[in-house]
Amino acid sequence: MNAKAIRQLADVTLDKYRSSIPRKAFEQVIEEIVAGGSEGAGLKYEAALLCRGSFPATLEENGEPCIVEASVYRLNAVAAASFMLDGPEGLLLHLGLSETDTYITKHEIDDxxxxxxxxRKEADT
Incomplete structure (x- = not known):
């Protein structure tokens, strides 16, 4: 399939699913497909860590000490589209985290x- 046909198919798909696919992420996927040719070498799920911070806290349910860790990730086009369409399960799997005591917040910026x-246990000092 040539680049023109791929772009036409992408435009039709984007028009059909406009409300559920982030435009920038979708366009990046199409560019990766066009650049990678038929093998699609650029289509990998990636999440780059931008920053991480942690702080001590107390659990409301029982008053026990805990550590809260917050991390901000930039998703590539594949990960952003997957998150929008399928939810956070793929990201949790990619990061090796379980759903227990893990919360994911989506920003207004698609990626x-x-x-x-x-x-749940306080870190050693």
């Missing part, structure tokens, strides 16, 4: 997410 984890 940024914040992952907050509650570590």
């Amino acid at each position: 940024l997410v914040t992952v907050v984890r509650i570590l």
